[in-house]
Amino acid sequence: MKQNHYEARFAGVGGQGVILAGKILAYGMVNYEECQALQTPTYTAQVRGGPTKVDVVIDKKHIEYPRTENIDFFLSLHQKAFDLYFTDLKDDAIVVIDPNLTQHIPKDIPQQVFVVDLVEIAKKEMGNPLYAMVLAVGFFAGVTKLIKNKNVQKSVIDNAPKGTEVENLKAVRIGFALAKEALKRKEDLVRLTLKDIDKNKL
Amino acid sequence: MKKNIKFYSGAELVAKAAIDAGCRFFGGYPITPSSEIAEHMSKELPKVGGTFIQMEDEIAAMGSIIGASLAGVKSLTATSGPGFSLKQENLGYAYMAEVPCVICNVMRGGPSTGLPTALAQADIMQAKWGTHGDHPVIALTPAYLEEVYELTIKAFNFSEMYRIPVIILLDELIAHLSTAIELPDKDLLVIKNRKGPTVKPEKYFPYDTAYGDVPPMADFFKGYRYHVTGLSHDKTGFPTTDPDLVQADQERHIRKVNANKGKIIDFEYYKMRDADIVIFAYGSTSRAARVAIDKARKLGIKVGMMRLRVIWPLPEAEILKLCSKVKAIIVPEMNLGQLSNVIEKFAADRTKIVGINHVGGVPIHPSNILDVIKEVK
Numbered sequence: 067m068k069q070n071h072y073e074a075r076f077a078g079v080g081g082q083g084v085i086l087a088g089k090i091l092a093y094g095m096v097n098y099e100e101c102q103a104l105q106t107p108t109y110t111a112q113v114r115g116g117p118t119k120v121d122v123v124i125d126k127k128h129i130e131y132p133r134t135e136n137i138d139f140f141l142s143l144h145q146k147a148f149d150l151y152f153t154d155l156k157d158d159a160i161v162v163i164d165p166n167l168t169q170h171i172p173k174d175i176p177q178q179v180f181v182v183d184l185v186e187i188a189k190k191e192m193g194n195p196l197y198a199m200v201l202a203v204g205f206f207a208g209v210t211k212l213i214k215n216k217n218v219q220k221s222v223i224d225n226a227p228k229g230t231e232v233e234n235l236k237a238v239r240i241g242f243a244l245a246k247e248a249l250k251r252k253e254d255l256v257r258l259t260l261k262d263i264d265k266n267k268l
Numbered sequence: 269m270k271k272n273i274k275f276y277s278g279a280e281l282v283a284k285a286a287i288d289a290g291c292r293f294f295g296g297y298p299i300t301p302s303s304e305i306a307e308h309m310s311k312e313l314p315k316v317g318g319t320f321i322q323m324e325d326e327i328a329a330m331g332s333i334i335g336a337s338l339a340g341v342k343s344l345t346a347t348s349g350p351g352f353s354l355k356q357e358n359l360g361y362a363y364m365a366e367v368p369c370v371i372c373n374v375m376r377g378g379p380s381t382g383l384p385t386a387l388a389q390a391d392i393m394q395a396k397w398g399t400h401g402d403h404p405v406i407a408l409t410p411a412y413l414e415e416v417y418e419l420t421i422k423a424f425n426f427s428e429m430y431r432i433p434v435i436i437l438l439d440e441l442i443a444h445l446s447t448a449i450e451l452p453d454k455d456l457l458v459i460k461n462r463k464g465p466t467v468k469p470e471k472y473f474p475y476d477t478a479y480g481d482v483p484p485m486a487d488f489f490k491g492y493r494y495h496v497t498g499l500s501h502d503k504t505g506f507p508t509t510d511p512d513l514v515q516a517d518q519e520r521h522i523r524k525v526n527a528n529k530g531k532i533i534d535f536e537y538y539k540m541r542d543a544d545i546v547i548f549a550y551g552s553t554s555r556a557a558r559v560a561i562d563k564a565r566k567l568g569i570k571v572g573m574m575r576l577r578v579i580w581p582l583p584e585a586e587i588l589k590l591c592s593k594v595k596a597i598i599v600p601e602m603n604l605g606q607l608s609n610v611i612e613k614f615a616a617d618r619t620k621i622v623g624i625n626h627v628g629g630v631p632i633h634p635s636n637i638l639d640v641i642k643e644v645k
Binding site: 089093096102103104105106107110111132133135 | 441555635
């Protein structure tokens with residue numbers, strides 16, 4: 067890891083796999099990238115449908131304050147979660163939103179924004195919108211280069227429910243490929259769909 | 269090469285430590301944010317021959333661990349604010365009947381159902397005075413995952429050593445936080461078990477002070493029969509209203525903890541040697557304080573921290589010393605001043621007490637503490 071300290075936040079609503087995404091990332095960083103990492107979830111009393119987030123703090127050394135202070139990466143799968151948790155971001159942070167459920171973001175924000183069809187791709191390619199958050203972790207790995215693609219895949223194998231490995235690994239690969247494409251673009255607001263990647267090269 | 273490093277959540281570690289301490293019974297009722305402890309116990313207890321039972325409510329859950337403990341089995345329940353309120357009557361029963369057991373209260377905002385999923389340190393006083401009457405209290409406040417494991421084992425040890433219920437006051441942030449930690453070698457753990465009777469059943473009295481302030485405790489179903497009641501009782505366990513006996517017994521209960529304060533009190537100093545401002549903190553809040561202290565030190569401000577690992581009993585002598593030594597004590601808490609009110613009484617105007625009090629569910633940020641440090645400097 068190039069940076070000494072990195073903070074990521076994945077947000078959505080209960081049932082979208084937000085907390086599992088945090089675990090896959092934090093577990094992967096600790097076990098396969100030799101970093102310190104911890105994850106803290108926040109959710110409401112609603113089991114499904116309530117705004118949820120997970121903060122992942124990554125550091126080369128001991129992490130004293132377990133919550134985020136200056137966020138480097140923010141991803142939201144839902145408008146409710148975006149509105150509540152779009153806070154404490156650095157000006158040069160990366161912001162990723164899914165256009166299906168997050169339609170309104172403030173104008174003229176300083177951050178680089180990627181609009182990625184995560185839910186649609188998850189439905190089309192893996193047959194279930196639940197894989198959107200694993201796509202998101204793959205996208206995170208590709209964009210930030212903090213964790214290698216193969217190490218995300220290892221962490222997915224360790225943490226995903228049995229029987230979902232094939233689809234989850236595919237989700238990581240697609241997310242990673244989308245990120246590679248994203249990094250080639252120069253606009254402030256980049257839109258990406260399945261058409262932007264070559265599925266034969268996954 | 270470290271060998272015991274694994275990825276755990278705080279809740280998972282309460283369950284793991286309980287089992288490693290010898291706990292073989294969990295009776296509980298699901299309540300956020302403590303439910304994960306029950307979830308882990310339900311998976312892990314059967315593997316070691318233990319028993320997990322989901323009771324019909326919080327009150328019964330507390331009753332079930334008292335019963336299991338009387339039968340000789342180390343027992344745990346987990347709950348949160350409103351559930352802890354419901355447990356208070358049976359908790360008092362356990363103090364009165366001197367039944368060792370451990371209650372892990374993952375605190376949440378209150379009163380009533382309050383903020384079910386958010387961070388709070390709302391039960392500091394409920395742990396101390398929640399049940400009526402005078403009673404000894406031991407309550408522990410872990411701030412790190414390593415400490416969750418260590419202090420949960422300690423909680424079981426204290427409960428067995430002093431025949432009392434012991435409370436773990438856990439912050440939601442710590443219960444739900446997951447990270448990789450190294451656990452101590454299981455063979456090196458110090459595990460205490462209650463003292464059993466050394467006499468035959470017909471010679472046994474359950475509250476016999478001839479053996480000291482902590483009478484030997486016989487397990488039920490092993491031939492020892494005795495009466496268990498929440499009423500004031502004599503050494504046989506049967507009720508008494510004899511003023512001298514009741515007075516002596518109540519004083520003995522308090523003495524069990526007070527006379528052993530030296531073994532129970534547990535706190536840590538951070539950068540205190542030259543500090544003239546002190547942060548007095550416990551649980552997750554102390555982690556924000558530590559970051560704030562490091563930042564303030566870089567600005568040349570002499571600030572340190574006294575962090576409680578055991579919140580009840582309080583280290584009164586050390587707090588008194590502190591009050592006459594420093595110019596301000598800052599008490600950050602996720603409540604409206606439950607502990608700072610107590611510290612203020614110790615200070616008695618000899619030093620300034622400044623509370624930082626958040627009850628909105630959002631953690632106290634290091635910058636909140638740093639701002640106050642700069643103000644009082």
